[in-house]
Amino acid sequence: MTVAAPAAPLVDAAGTEELPPPRRRVGSGAAAVLGLVPFAAYLLIFLALPTIVTVASGFVDADGSFTLSNVAALADPVIVQTFANSAWLSALTAAGGALIGALACYAMAGLPATGRTRRLVDAASGVLAQFGGVMLAFAFIATIGLQGLVTLTLKDRFGIDLFAEGAWIYALPGLILPYLFFQVPLMVITFMPAMGALRPQWAEANLTLGGTRTGFWRHIGIPVLAPSFLASLLLLFANAFSSYATAAALASQGSQIVPLQIRTALTSETLLGRENLAGALALGMIVVMAVTMSLYALVQRRAARWQR
Amino acid sequence: MNARGFAPHPAVRWAIGLVVIVLFAIPIVSMAEYTLRDATTGGHSLVHWFDLFDPAKAGTYRPIWTGLGNSLVLAVVTVAIVLLLLAPTMVLVELRFPKLKRPFEFLALLPISIPAIVLVVGLAPIYLVIGRTIGTGIWPLAFAYGVTVLPFAYRAIQAAIDATELRTLAEAARSLGAGWPAVLLQVFAPNLRTGLLAASLISVAVVLGEFTIASLLNRQNLQTALVVVGKQDPYASVILSLLALAFAFVLLVVIGRIGGGTPRARRTGRTARTAPAPTRPPKDQP
Numbered sequence: 001m002t003v004a005a006p007a008a009p010l011v012d013a014a015g016t017e018e019l020p021p022p023r024r025r026v027g028s029g030a031a032a033v034l035g036l037v038p039f040a041a042y043l044l045i046f047l048a049l050p051t052i053v054t055v056a057s058g059f060v061d062a063d064g065s066f067t068l069s070n071v072a073a074l075a076d077p078v079i080v081q082t083f084a085n086s087a088w089l090s091a092l093t094a095a096g097g098a099l100i101g102a103l104a105c106y107a108m109a110g111l112p113a114t115g116r117t118r119r120l121v122d123a124a125s126g127v128l129a130q131f132g133g134v135m136l137a138f139a140f141i142a143t144i145g146l147q148g149l150v151t152l153t154l155k156d157r158f159g160i161d162l163f164a165e166g167a168w169i170y171a172l173p174g175l176i177l178p179y180l181f182f183q184v185p186l187m188v189i190t191f192m193p194a195m196g197a198l199r200p201q202w203a204e205a206n207l208t209l210g211g212t213r214t215g216f217w218r219h220i221g222i223p224v225l226a227p228s229f230l231a232s233l234l235l236l237f238a239n240a241f242s243s244y245a246t247a248a249a250l251a252s253q254g255s256q257i258v259p260l261q262i263r264t265a266l267t268s269e270t271l272l273g274r275e276n277l278a279g280a281l282a283l284g285m286i287v288v289m290a291v292t293m294s295l296y297a298l299v300q301r302r303a304a305r306w307q308r
Numbered sequence: 309m310n311a312r313g314f315a316p317h318p319a320v321r322w323a324i325g326l327v328v329i330v331l332f333a334i335p336i337v338s339m340a341e342y343t344l345r346d347a348t349t350g351g352h353s354l355v356h357w358f359d360l361f362d363p364a365k366a367g368t369y370r371p372i373w374t375g376l377g378n379s380l381v382l383a384v385v386t387v388a389i390v391l392l393l394l395a396p397t398m399v400l401v402e403l404r405f406p407k408l409k410r411p412f413e414f415l416a417l418l419p420i421s422i423p424a425i426v427l428v429v430g431l432a433p434i435y436l437v438i439g440r441t442i443g444t445g446i447w448p449l450a451f452a453y454g455v456t457v458l459p460f461a462y463r464a465i466q467a468a469i470d471a472t473e474l475r476t477l478a479e480a481a482r483s484l485g486a487g488w489p490a491v492l493l494q495v496f497a498p499n500l501r502t503g504l505l506a507a508s509l510i511s512v513a514v515v516l517g518e519f520t521i522a523s524l525l526n527r528q529n530l531q532t533a534l535v536v537v538g539k540q541d542p543y544a545s546v547i548l549s550l551l552a553l554a555f556a557f558v559l560l561v562v563i564g565r566i567g568g569g570t571p572r573a574r575r576t577g578r579t580a581r582t583a584p585a586p587t588r589p590p591k592d593q594p
Contacts, residue, residue: 032404039397042389043415046455050430051422057429100328107324110315126560127553128332133519134531135549138538139335142342142546149338181335184328203314216314242423245519249535259425266429266524282426293421 055286057279070280079261083284085172086257090240093179098233100180101187105195113196122192125185133245140178140250144169172256178246183236190235194228194303227303234296238289258285336553343547356543368541372548375533378446382529383515385450387508390461393454395504398462399496402469403478416462419455424520427455435525446528452521457514461507468503472496506563513559516552 061067073079104121111118144150146167154160168174198221206216244259255261258281265278315321346353359365401408419427431452438448474496481495497504519531530552538545 032400035400036397036405039393042393042451042454045434046431046451047415047419047422047458050427050434053430053433054426057433103324104328106316107321107328123557123560124332126563127557130513130517130556130560133517134534134545135517135552138534138542138546138549139339141542143335143338147342149341150334181332184332198314200314213314221314238421242425244423244425245523245531248519248523249538259423262425262429263524266432278429282429285423285426289421289423289426 051286054279054282057276058283060276060279070276071283073277074280074284079281079284082255082258082261083288086241086259087288089172089175089179089257090237093176093183093240094233094236096176096180097183097187097236098191098229101184101232102191102229104184104188105191108192109195109198110200118192121188125188128185129182129189134249136178136181136246137249139181140169140174144174144177170251171254172251174250175247175257178250179240179243182243182246183240186236186239187232190232191228194225194232198224227299227305231296231299231303234292234299238292238296241288241292242285336550339546339550343543343550345543357547359541360544360547369537369544371528371533371536372530372544375528375530378528379516379530381447382450382453382518383512385447386453386457386511386515389450389454390457390465390507390511391504394458394461395465395500395507396492398465398469399474399492402474413462413466417459420459424456424518425524427452428521428524431521432525449522449525449527449529450515452525453511453515453518456518456521457511460510460514464507464510465500465503468500468506472499474499509559509563513556517556 058070059066059068061069074083108118108121140148142148144162146163146169151162154162163169202220203216206220211219242259244263247257247260248263251260255264262278262281262285265281316324341352343356344352344354346355348355360369398412401412435448435452442448477495477499478491481491486495516530518529519535521527522529523532523535530548534545534548
């Protein structure tokens with residue numbers, strides 16, 4: 001113990017950031033605080049102010065006086081239906097994306113993280129998860145649009161008319177496939193690190209104790225991965241819920257989901273006979289996003305237990 | 309069970325892999341096939357690719373080149389905001405205000421939780437004021453883009469800061485007589501270059517793909533131009549979407565190389581290798 005004692009403070013000094021460093025001056029104190037001002041001002045004007053304006057505009061009428069009529073409009077059947085559509089689309093594509101993405105992660109389980117396959121998949125997932133928006137809409141117009149490759153092939157070779165019941169690609173169901181196209185890669189990006197936290201030793205221990213492969217997944221794999229899966233699911237939901245560009249480029253008419261309803265409210269003067277409805281709709285979106293992301297943070301904290 | 313314990317059977321691995329790859333290849337192959345269609349012969353040719361540079365059709369495609377130019381300006385200004393405003397502030401917080409690190413992280417990751425479509429409602433009146441005072445040029449839009457890229461840029465730079473002993477470097481440089489500008493430019497910048505480069509590339513990728521804010525504030529960028537032109541000539545828009553996809557893939561491969569390729573990143577392991585690649589918000593957000 002006497003030998004170890006002098007070494008202990010050294011370990012502390014290296015291991016913690018709390019100890020005062022020998023020389024911590026970066027100019028004078030006032031100058032350092034002044035250095036924070038430009039960025040703080042920037043965030044204030046372009047992050048805090050727009051958020052406050054958005055929320056506040058939901059409570060203001062055309063003359064600038066306080067009103068609850070906009071927020072009350074959130075209970076209008078049309079608006080409720082829009083939120084239901086958004087929630088339904090987001091939940092469906094989040095669940096589908098999470099399942100397919102998790103399967104893809106399972107297929108890569110045990111591959112070295114620095115290997116060629118993993119690197120390629122990482123890069124491809126990164127691109128495709130970013131690939132939302134206008135370009136994705138054009139990809140699907142070329143695929144399952146009225147003149148798309150898949151549409152024409154099905155019609156000419158197999159006599160199947162994709163659009164026998166109308167051009168659904170430009171309506172709500174048409175968004176499901178494009179959304180999956182960015183949900184699955186996002187799942188791979190977020191879920192793969194959790195998969196990597198599964199230790200081969202656990203499988204060995206399971207084997208030594210007479211367990212089977214199915215037993216490993218039932219008693220170890222799935223319980224350990226469940227919180228991460230749920231966290232990713234919530235993130236995917238938030239991702240789909242806040243997505244605008246793909247829908248805007250595909251569905252040029254109608255406002256089936258909340259972001260498109262906000263577009264209509266912003267570009268046309270009145271919607272449902274009310275001004276400033278965009279603010280109320282945005283407020284509704286903020287509430288949904290806040291709930292989803294808070295749940296995500298909670299579950300993620302639980303999930304982080306297994307990922308050092 | 310094999311050596312890795314829980315790894316799937318190779319046949320299962322390949323079956324899942326093939327199905328997923330085919331499903332994701334279909335839209336991309338469809339895009340390529342679509343751009344090669346030739347209406348006059350009913351077959352395939354490069355006619356739509358050549359049309360892009362046909363002077364007779366320049367009028368139709370002009371919005372695309374204007375939009376591309378605007379998007380490049382926005383990318384440059386946004387990168388400037390990241391490198392000249394965000395990065396120095398992060399260094400300052402690291403050195404002088406360690407207690408602010410958690411709140412700063414919360415603020416930096418906040419834009420992930422605020423959809424662009426929501427932000428734009430509040431940005432509209434602000435840009436009305438900007439339009440009256442600074443003018444209706446394209447570049448002020450980069451201020452809004454600086455906020456949308458903030459989470460990604462923050463992660464990339466913070467990973468580099470965490471992997472570097474900034475304080476020790478600063479003390480060494482100061483004791484050798486360097487002034488603070490020299491410390492920032494000649495000591496910190498080279499040491500943080502992987503993070504700064506990754507942050508810049510991600511910012512470029514995000515800005516080139518941005519549609520929501522530009523469209524609803526009535527500004528023209530690459531994506532809004534694709535929609536406008538796509539209504540008259542969808543072939544041109546599909547060609548440019550395909551090119552943008554290829555460009556984004558190259559950018560991200562470069563980011564991956566930067567993250568995993570330098571000795572520093574390899575030595576410091578996990579954080580440095582995984583962090584520069586988050587094109588999307590993976591973990592621990594607000």
